[in-house]
Amino acid sequence: MRLGRLPVGEQVEALRAVLTRNEVLTDVLARAAELRLPGWYLTAGCVVQTVWNVVTGRPAADGILDHDLFYFDATDLSWEAEDAVIRTGRERFAGLPATVEIRNEARVHLWYEQKFGVPCPPHDSTESAIDSFAATTCCVGVRVAPDGTWRVYAPHGLSDVFDLVVRPNPVLAPRDVYEAKTSRWRRQWPSLTVLPWP
Template identity: 50%
Template sequence: MAEETTLASHNERDRFLALVLANRWNAIVLERTAQLGVTDWWLTAGCIAQSVWNGLYGRQPDHGILDYDIFYFDPDTSWAAEDKVIRAAAKIFADLPISVQIRNQARVPLWYEEKFGTPFPPVEAASDGIGQFPCATVAVGVRRDGDSLRIHAPFGLALLLGGELIPNPALPIPDVYGAKTGRWRKVWPELVVAPWPE
């Protein structure tokens, strides 16, 4: 059963989750993340969207996926607190042949401007980071709550399931959008990329 923060139809939700869970690494990460002891978290970014594309275009479920991103929220923005979660994750996922990246979204505004040249708005939940992705299509997260799966998709699921990449100009980072969509098109040439708005 899935509970979602999206306007997706029942068929879209079912199809989306089937494609995401066809990648066994997604299924394992979703199952184990509860062991981290954080309550507000999402498995998000490339591992979700790219598992969908792999299913749509007949590739192996984990084809082209560089890492598995877990966004979580902790109001403690100290590096020590985040590092503790990162080290715990390293143990929990140590037996998997994948890279699991852990990021406290509350800390993103501390370093984002220096890296990308634009300030990041205040963060009050892990989902806030997903809503700022430069590509709206891949702004999707999944998490397990007990026996249920929850979906956070502020722009819906139709674009993702249709292979259409559209920008999210919430932050003025067209170069990041261009770099990401350029890499994705090399791996999944079936994708259609809309330009960044003028």
């Protein structure tokens, strides 16, 4: 049976089973948990692309460029506070064959328009930041609690992830961001079905 046709609870278990095949990702998760960042998730490409790799028979970590580690701390919106977390993370993730990009999602509205050309309303949580990704398929976050339990946030479910369907999410990111990302992904995973921007 295709993983995308499993009941939701079984899809979450299937996701965990797939992700644990990527030793780099599980090492990043374990080290991220040690940072104890508020509301953190490992999210986007490293999660979804691990699934795409496993589903298409590739090595689980193949071609994954970076690991996005989001957290939410609205108590200090200064760049200096975020940079301190980034520097601590750099030490924590040293020696891993991965680039870990750490971002405080409480600060995104301060720089998003300058980078992407459209304003971003302030996020109120890490989850609301994940909700705004250019593709609904990538709206997935995972984290591991100190007791080892996994938390999965997937507001659009996991069927598209398992079925290699990339669906646009025109709530924030502009069309050119979606099309640039999907063009790059298609070259690496030719079996993706990329749905057009509405």
